[in-house]
Amino acid sequence: MQRKKIYIIGVGGIGSRHLQALKAVKSPLEITAVDRSEESLCVAKDRFEAMPEGTVLHQIEYRANIPKGEKVAIAIIATTSSVRAALTKELLEKSEVKYLILEKLLFQKKNDYDRVGGLLESRKVKTWVNCNMRMVPFYRALKKEFQGQKITYILHGNQSGLLTDLTHHLDFIMFLTGAKNFSVRTGMLDKKTKASKRKGHLELTGTLHAEFDDGSVGLFRCDTAGATPKIIEILSHDRRYIIREPENKAFVSLSPEWQWEEVSATIPYQSQMTTLLVEGLLAKGICTLPSYEEASQSHLQALEPLRKFLNSISSKKYTSYPFT
CATH class of the missing domain: 3.30.360.10 (Dihydrodipicolinate Reductase; domain 2)
Structure with missing residues (x-):
């Protein structure tokens, strides 16, 4: 079975929990963990390696920047809100992404909500936001x-x-x-x-x-x-x-x-929920999180x-x- 490429961008906080969850995914993955902080990459690596081995052995790479020219099945951007819009734009300029998960709060600038929304629509990237109470x-x-x-x-x-x-x-x-x-x-x-x-x-x-x-x-x-x-x-x-x-x-x-x-x-941990999230997307393209459009509207109203x-x-x- 061909390995599916998964990106986790921003692994210093909750991103490391998303990364941990990938170890239990039952389909073979080629994982790329991206963070500009060497310390965050080290913490993420330690947390990933501390998880029990799953039924499938995944490939994983830790790096400081987003690769170019790859076809990505799922990308999760778990940085702080101050840089998330710029990194979303950079990712979509460098790679072809099928499914995208964005952490909340989404962005700090109001006009980024429409700008990123337009980019996602033009690139036909199905996108959801990790307001995850719906998944519990x-x-x-x-x-x-x-x-x-x-x-x-x-x-x-x-x-x-x-x-x-x-x-x-x-x-x-x-x-x-x-x-x-x-x-x-x-x-x-x-x-x-x-x-x-x-x-x-x-x-x-x-x-x-x-x-x-x-x-x-x-x-x-x-x-x-x-x-x-x-x-x-x-x-x-x-x-x-x-x-x-x-x-x-x-x-x-x-x-x-x-x-x-x-x-x-x-209440499951994020390191458990992301396993189900990724498996659902890879198998059927199904996600129970709110869509980007839904989440953008509720973010701005608050x-x-x-x-x-x-x-x-x-x-x-x-x-x-x-x-x-």
Whole structure:
């Protein structure tokens, strides 16, 4: 069987988890791990080699730049948002790519969303964005329960900042309810920003309020201090879920009795989910992540109001989104 070429571009953070997942893929792969940081390449190599051997032995190369003139089955770009648009353009200029997965947040400049979208369309590259709650079996099963219902969705306790997971949850609400658009209110955000754990980027704290076109509401809360565990609540007129991801469990209460029942809520690691993602694309071209078009729209509906909020509290005037 001919080896399929897979690129992972940016392997210093979550990219190394995508790379780990490839070791378990059952089809023979020719993997290229790309990162300009020698340290990141070393970390990625150590993590890849620490994974158990799969049923197939893959070929792998570590390098600082994107190769030229290759036909790539799947590319995953897992860099920070500040360089992702430029690297997407570079990749598509150098290689022929069939399927592309982009990490979120997508890009920092508004005009990059249309520019990259046009490039993907002209090159006929099927592209998805890694808002991966849709891939988790426990979360996918909730769609049948909440389909067509107005919900209240509450996220609390993410100590690393609001922006870290915000796009995941906004996308998931739309997946559950079928809503297509939303607006956000920034009046309850803290007036002081914080430095992101990724150098050169910002994070926000406080409460963000989102209203969806089907009447659903999302509330996202991040405190500036403490260590409150991450908890998700999803409520409708006839059911309520409390999900405690760190413990892989949830509590459900249904009308009319409203008795609480504990259920398993296993959340796979990215190093597990990417295995299934790659195998699905190679076998059938199937991907359950949101499309580039869907994710671009939801990104901008959140990021533009947040940029305006930054400008309202800062002497610096932002023309881009300093988040990742």
